[in-house]
Amino acid sequence: MYRYDEFDHKLVAERARQFRRQVKRRLSGELTEDQFKPLRLMNGLYMQLHAYMLRVNVPYGSLSSRQLRKFAHIARTYDRDFGHFTTRQNIQFNWIKLEEVPDILEELAEVEVTAIQSSGNCVRNITSDHYAGRARDELADPRVYCELLRQYTILNPDFSYLPRKFKIALTGSPRDRAAVALHDIGLRMHRNEAGEIGFEVLVGGGQGRTPFIAHTIRDWLAPEHLLSYVESILRVYNMYGRRDNMHKARIKIIVNQMGIDRYRELVEADWEQIKDSVLKVPQAEVDRINAYFAPPEYECLADIPDELNDVRARIPEFDQWMAANVAEHRVPGYSIVNLSLKAPGLPPGDMTADTMDAVADLADRYSLDEIRVNHRQNLSFVDVRQRDLFTLWKELKLLDLATPNIQSVSDIICCPGLDYCNLANSRSIPVAQDLSRHFVDVDHLALVGDFTINISGCMNACGHHHVGNIGILGVNKRGKEYFQLTLGGSSDENAALGDRLGRALPQGQVPAAVETIVDTYLAIRLDGERFLDTYRRVGIEPFREAVYSPVQARAVA
Amino acid sequence: MQMIIANRLLDGRVVFMDDSGGWVNDIADGSLLVSQQDAAEQLTAAQQAVEENEVVDPYLIDVSADGGRRRPVQVRERIRAFGPSVGLVPQGHGGV
Numbered sequence: 295m296y297r298y299d300e301f302d303h304k305l306v307a308e309r310a311r312q313f314r315r316q317v318k319r320r321l322s323g324e325l326t327e328d329q330f331k332p333l334r335l336m337n338g339l340y341m342q343l344h345a346y347m348l349r350v351n352v353p354y355g356s357l358s359s360r361q362l363r364k365f366a367h368i369a370r371t372y373d374r375d376f377g378h379f380t381t382r383q384n385i386q387f388n389w390i391k392l393e394e395v396p397d398i399l400e401e402l403a404e405v406e407v408t409a410i411q412s413s414g415n416c417v418r419n420i421t422s423d424h425y426a427g428r429a430r431d432e433l434a435d436p437r438v439y440c441e442l443l444r445q446y447t448i449l450n451p452d453f454s455y456l457p458r459k460f461k462i463a464l465t466g467s468p469r470d471r472a473a474v475a476l477h478d479i480g481l482r483m484h485r486n487e488a489g490e491i492g493f494e495v496l497v498g499g500g501q502g503r504t505p506f507i508a509h510t511i512r513d514w515l516a517p518e519h520l521l522s523y524v525e526s527i528l529r530v531y532n533m534y535g536r537r538d539n540m541h542k543a544r545i546k547i548i549v550n551q552m553g554i555d556r557y558r559e560l561v562e563a564d565w566e567q568i569k570d571s572v573l574k575v576p577q578a579e580v581d582r583i584n585a586y587f588a589p590p591e592y593e594c595l596a597d598i599p600d601e602l603n604d605v606r607a608r609i610p611e612f613d614q615w616m617a618a619n620v621a622e623h624r625v626p627g628y629s630i631v632n633l634s635l636k637a638p639g640l641p642p643g644d645m646t647a648d649t650m651d652a653v654a655d656l657a658d659r660y661s662l663d664e665i666r667v668n669h670r671q672n673l674s675f676v677d678v679r680q681r682d683l684f685t686l687w688k689e690l691k692l693l694d695l696a697t698p699n700i701q702s703v704s705d706i707i708c709c710p711g712l713d714y715c716n717l718a719n720s721r722s723i724p725v726a727q728d729l730s731r732h733f734v735d736v737d738h739l740a741l742v743g744d745f746t747i748n749i750s751g752c753m754n755a756c757g758h759h760h761v762g763n764i765g766i767l768g769v770n771k772r773g774k775e776y777f778q779l780t781l782g783g784s785s786d787e788n789a790a791l792g793d794r795l796g797r798a799l800p801q802g803q804v805p806a807a808v809e810t811i812v813d814t815y816l817a818i819r820l821d822g823e824r825f826l827d828t829y830r831r832v833g834i835e836p837f838r839e840a841v842y843s844p845v846q847a848r849a850v851a
Numbered sequence: 852m853q854m855i856i857a858n859r860l861l862d863g864r865v866v867f868m869d870d871s872g873g874w875v876n877d878i879a880d881g882s883l884l885v886s887q888q889d890a891a892e893q894l895t896a897a898q899q900a901v902e903e904n905e906v907v908d909p910y911l912i913d914v915s916a917d918g919g920r921r922r923p924v925q926v927r928e929r930i931r932a933f934g935p936s937v938g939l940v941p942q943g944h945g946g947v
Contacts, residue, residue, distance in 0.1 A: 321861065323904040341907065343931050345863035391862035641937055712927060713935035719927075723937045773925060 298406045305449070306403045309410060313337050314396035321393065336416070336454075338409030339395055342716050346390040349412040350402060353444065354422040354437045355383035357665040359654035364405045366650035372398055377650070379635065379643040381707055381758055382461070383421050383667045384412055388714055410448065415456045417447035417528075421463045423472045424668035427589060428630055428676045430622045433483045433491050436466035438584050439520055442575065446521050453528055457535030458543035460528070461500075464493075473669055473785035475499045475508045476761060478545045479527060482787075486514045493520065497527055497557065498549030499789075501755035506546045507789050509554035511561060517580065519565075522573035526565040530557065590662045590677060595627020598680050605684055611698075614736050615687055618698035629680050631661070633673040633690060634697040634705065638730045641723045642708040643671035652693055660686045669758075670707055670746075672700065702739040703747060703812060704730045707758050711751030711768060712775075718751035720768025720775035725749055725804055732805040742812055744824040748783070761785040763825050764808060765792040777804050781811065781837055782829045793834050796842050807841050814840040852916060853884045854923075855897045856931060857909035865931045866906060872896050874906060878921050878932045883914065 298306070313333075320330040334340075338349040350365070365385055369377045372394050373387040380386055390398070402408060412419055420440045427435040443462060447453050453460070463474040464481040474480030480496035492514045499508025515523055531545045534552070549557045606613035621630040633653065636642050645653075653673065657665045660682050661675035668674060673695075678686060690696035699705045706729060709715065711722030726749055733739060748762030759765035765780035777799050780792030799807055812825075814837050819828045829837075855868035866874040867881025872893075875881055884890040890911055897909035913924040923929045930936060 321904065327860075327901070327907050341858055341863055343927070344865055344934065345858075393861055712930060713937050721926075721930075721936060723935075727937070775926065 302406070303403075306406075306408050306410070307400075309337070309408070310396060310399040310403050313399055317392060317396055332414065334395075335413040336411065337395070337399065338412035339390070339392075340413065340716070342388065342714050343712075344714065345388065346392055346395070347714070348387045348390045348395060348398065348409060349380070350385050350387070350407060350409045351412050351419040352383050352385060352407070352667045354420065354426060354440045355424045355667045355669075356426075356437065357667060358405075359657040359663050359665065361405045361407055362650050362654040362657070362665055364401065364407065366647040366654070368398055368401065369647040369650065375648075376644055376646045378641075378710060379645065379667050379671050379673070381669050381671060381709070381756060382419055383424070383669060384419060385667070386710070388710070413459075414454075415458050415460075417443075417450075417453050417456075417460045417462060420444055421461070421472055421477075421669060423465045423467055423470075424666040424674050425471060425621065425630055425676065426466060427587060428623055428625075429467050429469075429471075430624045431469055432466045432624065433485065434466050435584070435587050436464040436481070436483060437587050438580060439481070439493075439517065440464050441583050441586070442520065442580070443524060446524075452525075452532070456528070456532060457537045458540065458545075460531075460545065462524070468787065470785070470787040470789070471668070473758070473761065473789070475787075475789035476501055476505075476758070476785055477508065479524060480508050481520075484514070490516070492516050495523060495527075498546040498554070500544055500546040501758060501760050502544070503541060503753040503755075504544075504547065505755065505760040505791050506550055507791065508546075509549060511554060511558050518575045518577070519569055521575055522569045522571065523561075523565055525568065525573060526561045529564050530560045534560075589625075590664075592625045592628065592677075593679070595625075595679065595681075597626050602680060602683065611736075612684060612687055614698040614740060615696055616683070617740065618702060619696070619700045620683065623677070627680055629678050629683060631675040631678045631683070631686060631690075632668075632700045633675065633695040634699055635672050635695070636699055636705050636730060637694040637697045638704070638734045639727050640694075640730070642706050642726050642730075649693055649695075653695070656686065656689055660689075670701075670705060672705070698736050699739050701744055701746065702733075703742050703745045703808075704733040704739060705746070706730060707746070707748040707762065709750050709757035711749075711757075715751060715756075717754055718768065719770035720751050720777070721801075722749045722751035722757055722766075722768055725766060725768070725777060725801060728801070728805050729808060732809065742816065742825070744826075745812075746784075747808065758785065759783070760791045761789060762792065763829070764811060766804065769798055771798065774800070776800055779804075779807060779811075779841075781834055782826065784826055795834065796838055810840050811837050852914050853890045853911045854878070854881045854914050854921075855884075855893050855909050856912050856923075856928065857897060857900070857906035859906055860904055867932075868893055868897055868900075868909070872900075874900070878914075878923075881921075883916065883921070884911070 340347045463477040465472045466483040482494040495512040496508035497511045619632045662677040666674040706726045708726040712718040748758040749766040750757035750759040751768040761783040767778040779795040783792030912928045
């Protein structure tokens, strides 16, 4: 588990004190709202529809049970008893009072958590594979390099006033669970021909109103050059990024306007100047940080497939959960368990303070004290002994956290939408609730298989609608909420943007339309095909026809 | 008809301007503005409240008052006035 060093402690404590003074100056009128806004945003504090919202970083998605208990305490003491896990492995508190924020930041600092750079035109919270350090297919733990980048970019004046926000994601596995191709910079670990581990560097991906899949700017980068190469990408962005129009200010716009080849030329030319400078990463530093992420001491166990299969054969519900929510661990005798925050009818990603405490207790008992947050707004226990799986399942069922729907139709990504967000133009949570209540038959979920539905309440795409197998975008037409569907999106290692299905639908017609799409897929899929495979084989027409044919239109009207 | 809506600086809560130029939490207690002139005058007063660090981002919203119950015309403003449509506090996960 990562821990702060003495610099972090000092920096975070000073930052909390600094913000206390800034809040005082704002409340006394010494600072105007225009002057204060960039200061509060750099500390993760937004003004939303009903109150201030505080976004707190969960670095690389890793939490200790002590940190989760602190979130429960914050929710209970300063908010309305709940928090919302986001698509960037963060947690948001929705009902915060400005005058209490300095106290909250100090409380968070006690458990080595901050809200620094969770907003603003800077390098945001760096995200990673939520299975990092545990996945069986992983080359190396990517969080070491996340941390190296964080230490270099945090409060770095060169990167504090970028043209626009900047998001970096890393994965150490060939299976991309971190959506790296949808980031300003994505880093994918792989081996070169000599067998050495390095990074494929991607640049210019992103969602929002102008979505792009990132381009590969460099096939393989030695880890010792990570900081200098990222610096060069940022320097070129700082030089050429547009500051006159916020909608055209992201790096994706520049990369796609000048073309990846030209952008690469500029970066490589800059990099030649600095690659062997002080930015070259000493192995000793990597080793030092690596020690912070050292795996826990595992017991010497063996996998127990026979015993588990025996229980699975007797208890179908446990079998469904094992199949959907449990993943392989790199250490024999252990498994990764995903906790579904998508029980039917609940707002995706929301968790009450009491449930946070209960999950922290379970993590202590069953997961070596660690919890992960993933970008699909679920949690994971990454170190569960296989012999504890059945007991843990029963405990999670009591908390409604064992819905066997990970990566299925009802495991929906959903932004807060117009119920909370100042930018949204339609509600997204009620659509997710409708769909999760619609798809409750777990046998049907298993039959449909691997499927993602992502919902955003506006074109800013916090709900990742562009890369959902079914994407749902809320739009406002003459004061009324409508929903635009896209098909075929994906955020994995073969990332793709969805294609627009047809005219937008009123909320009441969305569940029937989704069901029609699912049924059409089931009717035409070939053996072993996921929805995405079928879609890529047949294209959009069969689905468009099914949803918008006159008979269907009458049925859903 | 119109009303002035804003966020209170101290806690960010949604507030409405009342007849005396103060700020109230309940839309029923806010000032209903019928004429363009009243609306313009109260918006000026609201801007003064920004200067005095009471509220941020005040603006006029359209409101209907059928049957005596005030209701913002736009869905966004209804959500601001009455809270999230998904409930203020989620029911939470079962068993807790």
